[in-house]
Amino acid sequence: MALTPPILDIEHLKSHPALARLTESIPADVQAAKFDRDELTIWVAKGSIREACAILRDDRDCPFNYLADLTCVDWYPSEPRFEVVYHLLSIPKKERVRLKARVDGSSASVESVTSVWPSANFYEREVFDLFGVRFTGHPNLKRIMMPDDWEGHPLRKDYPVEGYR
Amino acid sequence: MTTPASLAEPVQDNTLVLNMGPQHPSTHGVLRLVLEIDGETVVRLRPEIGYLHTGIEKTCEAKFYQQVVPLTDRIDYLCPLTNNLTYCLAVEKLLGLEIPPKAQWMRVLMNELTRINSHLVWLGTHAMDIGAMTVFLYCFREREDILRFFEMVSGQRMMTSYFRIGGLALEPPIGFFEKVKKFADRFPGNVDEYEGLLTGNPIFQMRTKGVAKLSAEDAIALGACGPTLRASGVDIDLRRDAPYTGYENFKFKVPVSDGCDVWSRYVCRVQELRESIGIVQQALAGMPEGPVKADAPKVVLPDREKMKTQMEALIYHFKIITEGFSVPAGEVYQAVESPRGEMGYYIVSDGTAKPYRVHMRGPSFANLQALSKMCEGYLIADVVAAIGSIDVVLGDIDR
Numbered sequence: 391m392a393l394t395p396p397i398l399d400i401e402h403l404k405s406h407p408a409l410a411r412l413t414e415s416i417p418a419d420v421q422a423a424k425f426d427r428d429e430l431t432i433w434v435a436k437g438s439i440r441e442a443c444a445i446l447r448d449d450r451d452c453p454f455n456y457l458a459d460l461t462c463v464d465w466y467p468s469e470p471r472f473e474v475v476y477h478l479l480s481i482p483k484k485e486r487v488r489l490k491a492r493v494d495g496s497s498a499s500v501e502s503v504t505s506v507w508p509s510a511n512f513y514e515r516e517v518f519d520l521f522g523v524r525f526t527g528h529p530n531l532k533r534i535m536m537p538d539d540w541e542g543h544p545l546r547k548d549y550p551v552e553g554y555r
Numbered sequence: 556m557t558t559p560a561s562l563a564e565p566v567q568d569n570t571l572v573l574n575m576g577p578q579h580p581s582t583h584g585v586l587r588l589v590l591e592i593d594g595e596t597v598v599r600l601r602p603e604i605g606y607l608h609t610g611i612e613k614t615c616e617a618k619f620y621q622q623v624v625p626l627t628d629r630i631d632y633l634c635p636l637t638n639n640l641t642y643c644l645a646v647e648k649l650l651g652l653e654i655p656p657k658a659q660w661m662r663v664l665m666n667e668l669t670r671i672n673s674h675l676v677w678l679g680t681h682a683m684d685i686g687a688m689t690v691f692l693y694c695f696r697e698r699e700d701i702l703r704f705f706e707m708v709s710g711q712r713m714m715t716s717y718f719r720i721g722g723l724a725l726e727p728p729i730g731f732f733e734k735v736k737k738f739a740d741r742f743p744g745n746v747d748e749y750e751g752l753l754t755g756n757p758i759f760q761m762r763t764k765g766v767a768k769l770s771a772e773d774a775i776a777l778g779a780c781g782p783t784l785r786a787s788g789v790d791i792d793l794r795r796d797a798p799y800t801g802y803e804n805f806k807f808k809v810p811v812s813d814g815c816d817v818w819s820r821y822v823c824r825v826q827e828l829r830e831s832i833g834i835v836q837q838a839l840a841g842m843p844e845g846p847v848k849a850d851a852p853k854v855v856l857p858d859r860e861k862m863k864t865q866m867e868a869l870i871y872h873f874k875i876i877t878e879g880f881s882v883p884a885g886e887v888y889q890a891v892e893s894p895r896g897e898m899g900y901y902i903v904s905d906g907t908a909k910p911y912r913v914h915m916r917g918p919s920f921a922n923l924q925a926l927s928k929m930c931e932g933y934l935i936a937d938v939v940a941a942i943g944s945i946d947v948v949l950g951d952i953d954r
Contacts, residue, residue, distance in 0.1 A: 427648055427887055455775055458890065459899050459916040475901065477888050477916075481775065481789060484796045488888065509778025512924050520612075535605040535953060544613055551617045 406430055407452040408478075408487040415445050431488045439474070439491040440501040440527075446478060447506055452485055454478035457503070460513035462521045466547040471495030472523055476503070499524035502531075520545035570598050575938070577606050583680060583942065584949030586923075595934045600927045607953035615913035619879030620646055621720055621856075623913065628714040630915055631951035633676055636669040636705075637893040639718035642913075644799055645889035645900040646720045649882050652851055656843040658722040659801040664735070664838040665708070665717060666800075667831040671742070672701040673894035673946075674828050681821070681943035682753060685762045690752050697745050700738050707731050721855035722848035732839055739835045746828050753821070763817040767929040767941035770815055777925040780918050781896020782827065783945050786820040788813030793892040804841070805834050817937075817944040824946075854880050879908030895919055895946050917951040 409432055412420050419435040419442070434442045446454040459477040470492040478487050493500050502525035503510045514525040515534040522543035525531055533540060542549055570593045577585040585606035591599040611630060615623045627642045628635040640662055647654065654662075679694035702712040708727050709717040717724050753759045769779065774787040784791060792809040794802045810826035812819035848855045856875055857868035874880075884906035890899040896918030903912040922945040929941045 426885055427651075429886075429888060431886070457778060458897060459888070459901060459914070461901060461914040461916075463903055463912045477899070477901070481791055486888070486890075507778065508776050509921065509924055512920060533605075535608040537605075544610055549613075551613060 406487075407449070407483075407485065408432065408446055408454065411445060411449050411452075412442055416441060429486065429488060431490060433490045433492065436491045436493055436500050439476070439489065440503050440506060442489060443476065443478070443503045443506045446487070446489075452480050452483045454480045454485070454487060456481050457507040457509050457513070458486070460503070460510055460517065462517045462523055462545075464521060464545065464547045466495070469495060472498055472521060474500055474517065474523060493523055498522060499526055501526050502528040504528055519543070522546065569593060573935075575935075577603075583947055586942070586947060586949055586952075588926075588938065588942075590935065590938065592935065595936075597930050597933055597935060597938060600930045600938065602923050602926060604923070604949070604952050607949045609954065611954045612913055612915065615910055617909065619908050620882060620910060621875065621879065623910065624719060625714065625716045627915075628716055629950060630954055631893065631895070631898070631917065631919070631948050632713065633673040633948050634669045634894050635713060635715050636665050636717060637891060637898060638915075639716060640666055640800065641889055641891040641893075641898050641900045642902075643718045643720050644891065645887050645902045646882065648887045648889060649885055649902060649904050650720075650851075650854060651883075652721055652849050652854065654722055654800070654849055655846050656801070657845045658847045658849070660838050660842050661723055661727065661847060662718060662800045663802060663805065664835055664842075665705075667834045667838070668701050668704060668735070670831045670894045671828055671835075672698055674824050674831075675701075677824065677894070677943070677946045678749060678828075681940075681946070682759070684939050684943045685759060687753060687756065687759060690749055693745070693748060693752070697738075697742065704731070704735060704738070707734070719848075719855070721851055722846070726847055732842065735835065736839050739832055739839065742832045743829060746825065746832075750825060754825075760818065762936075762940055763821060763944075764814075766817045766937045767933060767944060768815045769925055769929050771813075773928050774815075774925060777928055778921040779896070779925040779945075780921050781892070781894070782820055782823045783896065783922050783925065785809065785811045786823045787815045793890055793897060797890065799889070799891060805837050807831075807834050817940050820944040881906060881908050882910075890916075893918055895948065895951070896922060915951075915954055917954065919945075919947045919949070919951040923947055923952055 409423055416438055419438040421433040424431045456479040458479045461475050463473045465471055472493040474491045476489040491500055502514055514528055517523050518531055519533040519535050520543055570591050573590045573592050575590055576587040587603040589601045590597055611626055627638040630638050675694040675698045679691035682690040705715050706712050709715040769787050771787045771789050774784050790811045795809055807830045810823045812823050852871045857872050861868040862872050882904045884904050886903045888899055888901045890897050898918050899916035901914040902910055905911040930938045
């Protein structure tokens with residue numbers, strides 16, 4: 391199963407406040423954008439995901455001040471294998487945007503956004519626990535759901551539903 | 556499970572580490588809190604979760620889309636219909652499916668009854684944690700009525716699976732609306748009863764006012780949602796701000812309080828009980844006629860009678876049961892205002908009959924992160940009040 395190809399219509403979607411702000415501040419790191427089923431998705435380079443989150447949080451016109459959700463999708467066996475997904479909400483403007491960072495399977499790690507939103511703490515621990523993606527700069531990156539001595543990361547696609555035999 | 560060394564070691568010399576839960580009556584399930592205390596004052600609080608982890612997200616990936624509905628009941632077991640609703644809305648968004656008006660209004664009606672049901676359990680147990688036993692009995696009396704309504708429509712009291720992709724499982728039975736109407740007329744009086752026991756009660760006030768404060772900035776930064784966020788003065792309610800399943804047709808107020816304490820959360824939720832019953836009344840008064848399932852034979856199971864008389868219906872039934880229905884590739888995030896806050900389902904489809912990834916954003920999981928901030932600096936007895944005030948459901952946290 392191949393990774394869904396993102397639609398590269400950044401020019402077309404520039405009117406959206408989140409995308410406009412990101413293309414203005416970090417144009418080189420905005421990889422792609424897609425507007426599908428009333429939801430905007432922006433692919434951001436893995437190295438600048440924390441910066442992108444901070445820019446959107448501090449945007450004066452439309453501050454995306456609330457991290458609604460943080461999760462991950464495993465596209466095994468394609469590479470880059472993981473997509474870390476950030477759902478942001480702007481409480482004053484009631485806008486939503488989805489950020490995505492692609493992470494390689496071999497050295498699965500991405501910068502933590504706990505310094506932007508402390509609420510990312512549990513979500514990142516959950517992604518680390520169930521997918522094995524490491525978050526650099528996380529204050530307490532430990533397993534959260536599974537026991538501490540558990541082997542493997544259950545939500546990876548190469549982890550069987552009924553356990554190893 | 557062994558206790559990791561880092562949990563057992565206090566950070567300061569004069570403090571003691573106390574383990575609360577996972578089998579503590581006030582933790583509403585299997586929540587374990589590691590408290591670091593100085594005398595009776597909480598210096599640090601760390602929630603330890605995962606005791607109820609069942610891997611529902613992994614299980615979903617191995618099921619057909621329609622088979623996931625009963626699994627969603629088991630996540631937040633106090634509001635199963637809200638889970639059903641969120642999941643169905645997300646899949647319907649992926650499919651681009653139109654839902655008939657009667658199904659939408661029934662969804663609003665049942666969803667608000669679920670909210671009342673969930674708030675009643677919260678009110679009863681929260682008051683009991685603080686020492687007011689009577690309220691619990693009163694709340695469960697009304698909850699019983701609501702569970703009977705669930706049983707009437709779906710045959711189940713708790714794990715209803717009443718909302719299906721494309722509409723409802725069944726037409727509501729004859730006499731259902733009259734019974735709900737009778738309940739809705741009586742219920743505001745019941746809320747007065749609960750308030751008569753608690754709102755003016757000086758002991759309850761002393762235990763809740765000014766306790767477990769959480770400022771609006773902290774609440775947003777820590778990801779609190781629902782009544783916990785609204786009691787910190789943030790005016791947000793997804794039913795009003797991002798209406799779904801026809802909520803834009805209903806008039807209701809969103810209770811907001813800026814007290815930021817346990818008392819404000821109590822006031823917000825009790826007001827919500829009154830607003831919810833108002834929505835139930837509106838839904839009963841304006842209930843449209845018509846079908847309760849979308850006209851999409853490839854997705855919605857046919858009626859039993861059609862199956863016995865029409866060839867195509869039988870074929871569709873066979874195909875849906877044996878090989879499911881394929882959903883166009885894409886991804887959606889559907890958020891719904893559950894009794895505890897923003898419940899979100901993130902579904903990724905790869906175009907097959909099974910979801911590629913289902914992620915549930917549980918409101919209790921988000922609210923739990925704010926608990927440490929709320930409790931630090933307060934007494935151990937206040938921790939009990941604080942847990943009650945954020946209304947945690949462990950099924951929702953651990954999934």
